[in-house]
Amino acid sequence: xxxxxxxxxxxxxxxxxxxxxxxxxxxxxxxxxxxxxxxxxxxxxxxxxxxxxxxxxxxxxxxxxxxxxxxxxxxxxxxxxxxxxxxxxxxxxxxxxxxxxxxxxxxxxxxxxxxxxxxxxxxxxxxxxxxxxxxxxxxxxxxxxxxxxxxxxxxxxxxxxxxxxxxxxxxxxxxxxxxxxxxxxxxxxxxxxxxxxxxxxxxxxxxxxxxxxxxxxxxxxxxxxxxxxxxxxxxxxxxxxxxxxxxxxx
Ligand code: IPE
Ligand code: IPE
Ligand code: MG
Numbered sequence: 001x002x003x004x005x006x007x008x009x010x011x012x013x014x015x016x017x018x019x020x021x022x023x024x025x026x027x028x029x030x031x032x033x034x035x036x037x038x039x040x041x042x043x044x045x046x047x048x049x050x051x052x053x054x055x056x057x058x059x060x061x062x063x064x065x066x067x068x069x070x071x072x073x074x075x076x077x078x079x080x081x082x083x084x085x086x087x088x089x090x091x092x093x094x095x096x097x098x099x100x101x102x103x104x105x106x107x108x109x110x111x112x113x114x115x116x117x118x119x120x121x122x123x124x125x126x127x128x129x130x131x132x133x134x135x136x137x138x139x140x141x142x143x144x145x146x147x148x149x150x151x152x153x154x155x156x157x158x159x160x161x162x163x164x165x166x167x168x169x170x171x172x173x174x175x176x177x178x179x180x181x182x183x184x185x186x187x188x189x190x191x192x193x194x195x196x197x198x199x200x201x202x203x204x205x206x207x208x209x210x211x212x213x214x215x216x217x218x219x220x221x222x223x224x225x226x227x228x229x230x231x232x233x234x235x236x237x238x239x240x241x242x243x244x245x246x247x248x249x250x
Contacts, residue, residue, distance in 0.1 A: 005224045009057070013231050015184035017061040018054065018223075019206070021198055022046070024190025024214030037081040042216035044085055048093070051136055053220035055100055057227070061135045061181055065198050069109065069143030083117050086140070090120045094127055101133035107176035108142030109150075137180065144200030151175050177202055185230045187223075189215045207233050 022043060029039030047064065054062045067082060090104075097104055104124050113121065121140075151174035155161050172178070183199060183206045191212040195203065209226045211218075236244050 003221070003224075005221055005228075006057070008228055009224065010231050011058070014058060015207075015227060015230055016059075017063070017181045017183045018059055018185045018187065018227075019063040019065070019183040019199060019203075020050070021065045021186070021188040021192075021196060022215040022218075023188060023192055023196075025216055027190060028214040028216040036078055039216060040078075040082055040085055044089055046215050046218045047089065049219050050223055051102070052100075053223050055102060055134050056220075057224070059134065061137070063107070063137040063139060063180070063183065063199075065139045065142065065196075067108075067140050067142070068197055069141055069146050070197065072112070072141070083114050086138075087117045087120055090117075090124045094124045097124070097128045097136070098131060101131045102128060103131040103135045104128045105135055105137040105179070106140055107137055107147070108140040109146060110140060112141045135180070137177075139198070142176075143197045144195070145197060147176050147199075148201060172201070175201060182206070185209060185226065187211065187226045189213055189218050205235065205237055207235065 025039035025043040026036040027039075028042060029036050032038075047066075050064075051062065066086065071082070072079060104121075104127075106121055106125065110118060110121065121138075151171065154174045155166070155171075177199070183202055186199075186203060186206045186208045188208070188210045191210060193210055199206075207230050209229055211222060211226065213222055234241060234244060
C-alpha cells in the first residue's frame, strides 16, 4: 500500500544511489538492557525492510556499510556473531533477491572474510548477476583509505600507466565502486556526524542526512523522510545557485 508520506515523493528526482552507514545497533541493545549481538540481530530486520522499501520506491542502487576494516578490532565474539549473521542473511535472502530482481554486489577487502562467508557471498553474487532492477552493494571489511591504497597498488602493478594518464576519471576506474553510480544521498543513523572511513573518494558531492534513529528502528518511513529531505536540497557542485537554476530550465 502506498502511504501518505510516499505520495509526497517526486518520482523524477529520486536519488539514483543511496549509501547508508547503518549505525547504532549496540546502543539500541544497550537501551533495552540486551547484549550488543541482539542489537545486530535486530539490525538485520532493518536491512531486510530497507532493501525491500528501496526496491519498492524504485531506487536503482543501494550500498550498505555493514562491516568496516576497523571493525575487525572489536571483541572476537562480536565479530564472529556479525559474520554469522551475514552468512545467514546471504543464505536466507538469495532466492528473494533473485525474485525481486536485485543484484548483489560487494566492496571491501573481501578476501579477509571467513572462507564460508566469502563463499556464500560469491555464490549469491553469481546467482543474482542477471538481476536488473536494483543493485545492492554490501561494504564488507571496507575502508575508504584502504580502497584508495588498493587502487594505487592496482595502478602500480599494471606497470603500463604513466602519471599523465592519471586523472579523477581514470583513477576512479580502479576503485571498488567502478560499476556504481556516484552516491547521491548518504544516510547515517544514530546521530553520529562522521564518515568513519566510508567511501571517502565517492562522497565528494553527496548530500548527507543524519538521523538520530538507531539502525534497528530504521524502516521504510525513515527512508522516505531522508529522500524527501534530499529532494529539497539544491546540489550546486561548486557552481552558483543561478547557474544551477538556469541548467534546470535548459
Ligand atoms: C553498527 O552498529 C553495526 C556495525 C558497525 C557492524 P554499532 O555496533 O556500531 O552500534 P553502536 O555504534 O555501538 O551503537
Ligand atoms: C561504521 O560504524 C561502520 C559500520 C556501520 C559498519 P562504527 O560504529 O564502526 O563507526 P565509529 O566507530 O562510530 O566511527
Ligand atoms: Mg557504531
